[in-house]
Amino acid sequence: MTASTRSSARILRMSQLFVRTLREDPVDAEVPSHRLLVRAGYIRRAAPGIYTWLPLGLRVLRNIEAIVREEMDGIGAQELSFPALLPREPYEATGRWTEYGANLFRLQDRKGNDYLLGPTHEEMFTLVVKDLYSSYKDLPLSIYQIQTKYRDEARPRAGLLRGREFVMKDSYSFDIDDAGLEQSYQQHRDAYVRIFDRLGFEYVVVKATSGAMGGSRSEEFLAKAAVGEDTYVSCTTCDYAANVEAVEVRAPAPVPYDDAPAAHAEQTPATPTIETLVDHLNAEHPRGDRSWTAGDTLKNVLVQLRHPSGEREALAIGVPGDREVDLKRLEGQLEPIEVEPMDEATLREHPALVKGYIGPGVLGEESASGIRYLVDPRVAEGTRWVTGADVDGSHVLDLVVGRDFAPDGTIEAADVRSGDSCPRCDDGVLEPARGIEMGHIFQLGRKYAEALDLQVLDENGKLVTVTMGSYGIGCSRAVAAVAEGTLDDIGLCWPRHIAPADVHLVAAGKDESILAAAERIAHELAGAGIEVLYDDRVGKVSPGVKFKDAELIGVPTIVVVGRGLAESGEVEVKDRASGEKTAVAADHVVSHLVDLVRR
Amino acid sequence: MTASTRSSARILRMSQLFVRTLREDPVDAEVPSHRLLVRAGYIRRAAPGIYTWLPLGLRVLRNIEAIVREEMDGIGAQELSFPALLPREPYEATGRWTEYGANLFRLQDRKGNDYLLGPTHEEMFTLVVKDLYSSYKDLPLSIYQIQTKYRDEARPRAGLLRGREFVMKDSYSFDIDDAGLEQSYQQHRDAYVRIFDRLGFEYVVVKATSGAMGGSRSEEFLAKAAVGEDTYVSCTTCDYAANVEAVEVRAPAPVPYDDAPAAHAEQTPATPTIETLVDHLNAEHPRGDRSWTAGDTLKNVLVQLRHPSGEREALAIGVPGDREVDLKRLEGQLEPIEVEPMDEATLREHPALVKGYIGPGVLGEESASGIRYLVDPRVAEGTRWVTGADVDGSHVLDLVVGRDFAPDGTIEAADVRSGDSCPRCDDGVLEPARGIEMGHIFQLGRKYAEALDLQVLDENGKLVTVTMGSYGIGCSRAVAAVAEGTLDDIGLCWPRHIAPADVHLVAAGKDESILAAAERIAHELAGAGIEVLYDDRVGKVSPGVKFKDAELIGVPTIVVVGRGLAESGEVEVKDRASGEKTAVAADHVVSHLVDLVRR
Incomplete structure (x- = not known):
């Protein structure tokens, strides 16, 4: 029998309910939802990024979980439950034991064996399917769990929005071929739309990068929120929307450069910044048609990468002088590598680099510095730039990409701005906004199945590697995100379906x-x-x-x-x-x- | 609205259900329930003592949780949820960070702060009540959670019966005085009876020791099962039932010894065992009324204690020669200290101890060996014994307790046997059986409230320390225990309320x-x-x-x-x-x- 024969509800009496409301804001609360969830007696902090659910909070969390569960069951996904304490070996096999770096909680048992607290369960799901299934007839399969997960965030913040122990629904699809994966992905996407519609707050679906998960197609469900950590853009004209990390700038077509003058260095004394350089150009090389602008210059920015293994590497990024390097966007491309600006001390370790006058001449894997050099897609074949001459007080003019230098590749690292052209349509421009990541769906492909050898027999009795999708919803984060999206000046204001x-x-x-x-x-x-x-x-x-x-x-x-x-x-x-x-x-x-x- | 408006159930189709039954027993399964839960596709092992719940298993677990939740709600207990990843400090304050010894999973976060995976949550519950409540008017209070817990068992075994990650319902009561605690305890006890009745299998409620929890009154709910790790006894006549660890032998009244002959040592060559000693006595000192038996001798057994801090200590236990020292029962008295037999090498470190001839003369904190000496309650004031003379091939006769030696105290360490007298009634005898611990209820008293300073204002505006109870049910263990108690030759056989x-x-x-x-x-x-x-x-x-x-x-x-x-x-x-x-x-x-x- 379903439990549904129980038709009467319990009365929650304030005289007995385990709750105390507070008139004062908690000192450590940074965002309104966090302040109110503590003040209204929904949650309490147990440690940084680790929270206790009081009765009212637990009711909201369970209501959200129930909606997620119903919609997952609705697409035929089956619920199971993995441990949170996991052995090292499967994560070693896929490389994630190392890749997760300091974000992974690691521990040893009394016998000295290595364990981790699961941040996500691709490995375990892959292995259980390998254990139980062996034939194409068993597929497609979608399985999921609603479970406590762990990430040792460098900066836990905003209460439940970025915690170190949190509740997630994670599901995984298993298909015999790409068409099957596409269909499983679409089913999940549709279920997610229904879930977020039912939660009752404003959200947007955006193109996303795949990060440490690997794989190809990926989208995020973001709650629209000024306090969100993610920035996304949407097109004013078409339906393009993407996390800024995933925006792919439309590269200009190669420009013919047969008529371009030869590159030539010249003295540009005291021009270590783009602004001083542009002033110099307008003073010394006035152009009839238009003034020189920052966009005519090529700025080379040095950053320091930290690989999960702990290894450090210098990287140079070339962007038009009117753009900044967006470290978060850069990190999105390089995940799980962490990025930080290069400090002065490290810069001095590379004598070829002349601060303020760094040019492509000393950059690139084959160059004097040996530093890998990646450029913004706008720095395209045939485009012409003013950039550093690698000599103090000197710049090169008419430096042509492909003729005078060849970068090691391109990368999406320049900041995305309001009014930038839409990468998809011809006349739309991008508008940025901020959001909270509530769900993320990935076409993983065969990365995990290959690493863990998940194969099944196909119709012809041949072993083929299974292709997978991975789909997550942050249930505990959703409590805060919905609170954030619905609260007002006087308190929380829950949508009906998830109210306590x-x-x-x-x-x-x-x-x-x-x-x-x-x-x-x-x-x-x-x-x-x-x-x-x-x-x-x-x-x-x-x-x-x-x-x-x-x-x-x-x-x-x-x-x-x-x-x-x-x-x-x-x-x-x-x-x-x-x-x-x-x-x-x-x-x-x-x-x-x-x-x-x-x- | 309750979710109860949904009245139709989902059909689980075997063609799609994520399950595979196995014809062969898994190699690592020791008990029938473990074998069948794996073979029938309910669970899979992820690591030693750590299991994955497949869909059928998860359904049974959830059904059990639902029954537990209903009955807890029924006595007005309120559900909340604590993290599993907990900071060290509260556990340091109560001493359990150390006391738990190797059973605690400990880890550090990226900043080097100490954390643990919660084995039980007395500290956290105490602190949350301290945070929210401040007056006697707020009490009584009962709060609970159903949550994943962790213990790094030395010997995880029997599948879900003794796991390292497991699901428990733990609840805690808070009262202003002892009478309140007694009432809260009784309410929980009644709810537990209803829960175990509904689960649909045979159980028994027995007196228990409090172990590492501290506190006074304590009872266990044991599932009757031959594979159980716990041994309990019940009286053939009255309703006395107790875990053997908690059996308190009725000490004989002090025996007058004015007429007893003086103690005297004698040569008893080649009598290092009780059997050889008894033969010697019957040969050399025949008694008219009755033969000498093992029960006339006092056997002194040396064990090695390992304190949670890692410190080791020798301990001597004196028991009548017809009894053995039951190490598990001994450990029950000494928890969280671990006990093992003393090895030969350690014995040699104490030159005063002559193997086979150890007597009270060299035992006791004030003695030559300095080894603490505890005796069975039967070794009572005035009783007369034959025991070792601490010289090879020599024993002492007519050694009288209280006259010739005084032990450091008594301890319940002698084995309990079928036919032993009931400690409560006059004519009953004890019958032992085995069981699985399913639930455990404790009157904790003020141990945790004192350690963590949980006080409230009483009617007179005076601060008083709150008294607590602690009540646990192993939900995941219940899956295995019910399976064990109901299975037959051909498979699992679930009671209706918890069947998948x-x-x-x-x-x-x-x-x-x-x-x-x-x-x-x-x-x-x-x-x-x-x-x-x-x-x-x-x-x-x-x-x-x-x-x-x-x-x-x-x-x-x-x-x-x-x-x-x-x-x-x-x-x-x-x-x-x-x-x-x-x-x-x-x-x-x-x-x-x-x-x-x-x-």
């Missing part, structure tokens, strides 16, 4: 009749399966405190049983989000609320 | 009519909220294989749609446990099953 209760019932007064009426309403609502948070506190708690608590806690419908009861036989039904109040006869309020909640 | 499905429907044949009828029955059952595991496999899977799988998987009701359909319009309804078969008209089978399941 359906109705917040306030007995506003000490009269016996008020308490009796509220009690009756609470019981009738519970009997009808409506979840009631009932503020039955008597004594020192004033109606004002109760109203403030109700606003802070954010249950979507607030019902006040107060003076109106004696005056007109009415109670007040207030919509938490709009603030709209309706007077309803006490005798009819239960059916009114049942209609409202079921609607 | 209500009905296992088998389409036994390839005829279109059989498949169509089975399909219709599956849909009608699902529509009525009955969970159906439907074996819809076609192709190479014979009816025989399907029957074997159904028996192995152990859903309580098996329905076979086969040849009978064409012959008589009937299908077969089989009770998995009894094997009883009933022919039911296909047209009526759905209502028949609904009645059966709802009954």
Whole structure:
């Protein structure tokens, strides 16, 4: 039997509920959702990035999990559950034991064997399918878990938004061929759209990079939020939307350069910055048609890479002088490698590099410095640049890409700006905004299946490697993201499907009749399966405190049983989000609320 | 709204279910439940003592959790959820960071801070109550979680029965005084009785030791099982039942010894064992009234203690010569200290100890050896013994406790045997049996509240320390324990409330009519909220294989749609446990099953 024969709900009584609301903001809370989730008694911090779920918080988390579970079951995905404490070997086989670097919690058991706390479970899912399945007839397969995961974030922040212990739904699809993967991916994508629609807040689906997961096609579901850590762009004209990390600048077609003058260095004293260089050019080489601008110069930026193994490497990035190198975007391309600006001391280790006058002449794997040199796609074959001459106070003019130098490759590292051309359509421009990553779907392909030797027999009895997809939703993060997307000045403001209760019932007064009426309403609502948070506190708690608590806690419908009861036989039904109040006869309020909640 | 408006169930199709049954036993499985849970596709091993839950196993686990949750909610306990990754400090404050010894998984984060994987959460619960509550008016309070826990067991064994990552329900009560604690304890005890009754297998409630938890009153709920690691005894006459670790032998009243002869040593050549000593006594000192027996001698056994800090200590235990020292029982008294027999090398480090002839003369904290000396309660004041004289080939006779030597104290370390007197009633005797620890309830008292300074204001505005109870149920272990208690020769055999499905429907044949009828029955059952595991496999899977799988998987009701359909319009309804078969008209089978399941 399903548990569904239970039709009445439990009444949560404020007099007994394990909750304390706070009037003051917690000192360590950086974003509004974090402040309010602590103040309203949903969560408490146990350690940096590690939280305890109090009863109200746990209810919201479970409601989100239930929606995720229903939609995953709806596409035929099957739930199982892996351990969080995992042996090293499978992660060693795929290289991730090392690749995850300091983000992985590692430990040893009493016998000295290596374990990790799972940050994501591709390896384990691959191995269990290898264990159970052996034929193309067993596929397609989608399996998932809703489980606690661990990442030792360098900077845990914003409460549940970037935690070190968190709840995720991760699912994995297994197909015999690319067409199957495409179909499994699309099914998951559709399910994700339904899930995020049901959660009830604004989100956007954007193109994403695959990062440490490997694989090809990948999209993110971002909650629109000013406090989000991710920046995405969307096109004003077409439906293109992408995480800035995944924006691929449209490279200009190769420019013919037969007529270009020869490159020539010249003295440009005291021009170590783009601005001083442009002033020099406009003063010494006035052009009739247009002034020199930063976009005519080629800026070479040095960064320091830290590989997961701990090894360090210098890298040079060439971008037009009117662009900055966006380290986060660069990191997105290089994951799991970490990137930081090159410090002065390291710069001095390379005597060929003259600060402020670094040019392609000393860059590249074959060059004097030996430093790998990657350029923005705009620095295309045939384009002509003013750039450093590798001599103090000197620049080169008319330096042509492909004629005078050849970079080691291109990379998407230049910042993306409002008004940049859309990479997909012809007339749209990009608008940036910020978001919180709520879901991420990947076409992994055969990376894990190959590393762990997951093969099945095809129709012809031949062994073929399975192709996989990986699909994640941050359930605990969703609690904070939804809170962030729906809160207002006075408190939390939950969408109905995930609120910790359906109705917040306030007995506003000490009269016996008020308490009796509220009690009756609470019981009738519970009997009808409506979840009631009932503020039955008597004594020192004033109606004002109760109203403030109700606003802070954010249950979507607030019902006040107060003076109106004696005056007109009415109670007040207030919509938490709009603030709209309706007077309803006490005798009819239960059916009114049942209609409202079921609607 | 509760999720309960969903009234139809999902059909689990064997053709798609992520499961593979095995004909062979897994090589590492020691007990029947482990063998069958792996063979029937409920669980898979991920590492020693760490398991993956496949869909069928997860369903059973969730069913058990749901029963536990309902009964905890039923006594007004409130659910919350703590992290598994916990900071060192609270556990340092109570001493358990060290006390847990090698059983604790410890790790460091990227900044070098110490963390542990929670083995149990007394500290965290105490701290959260301290954070939120401050007055006697807030109490009593019971809060709980159902959560993944970790213990680095020295010997993980028997599958889920002793794992290193496992699911537990742990709850904690907080009261202002002892009477409140007694009441909270009793409420939990009653809820536990309801839970274990509903799980549907044989259990017994026994007196227990408190072990590393500290505190006073404590009882265990043991599943009766020959493979259990715990031994308990029950009285043939009264309702006394106790874990052998907790049996307290009734000490004899002090015996007057005024008339006892003086102690005297004598040559007893070649009598290093109790048996040779008794032979010597009967030969050299024949007694008219009765022969000498082992029970007349005092045997002194040396053991080696390992404290959680790693420190080692020697300990001597004196027991009547007809008893053995039960190391497990001894460990039960000394927890968290570990105990092992003293090896020859260590024995040689104490020159005062003469192997085979060790007597009280060289034992005790004040003695030549300085080794602490504890005796069985039967070695009571005034009792007279033959024991070693600390000289090779020599024993002392008429050694009287309290006159000739005084042990450092008593300890319950002698083995408990069938037929031993009941410590509670006058004529009962004890019968031992084995069990699996399923639940454990403790009156902790103020140990944790004191260590972590949990105080509230009492009625008079005075700060008082809160008193606590701690209550655990091993949910994942329960899966194995119930399996162990209900399985038979042919497979698993689940009680109805926790079975992975209500009905296992088998389409036994390839005829279109059989498949169509089975399909219709599956849909009608699902529509009525009955969970159906439907074996819809076609192709190479014979009816025989399907029957074997159904028996192995152990859903309580098996329905076979086969040849009978064409012959008589009937299908077969089989009770998995009894094997009883009933022919039911296909047209009526759905209502028949609904009645059966709802009954």
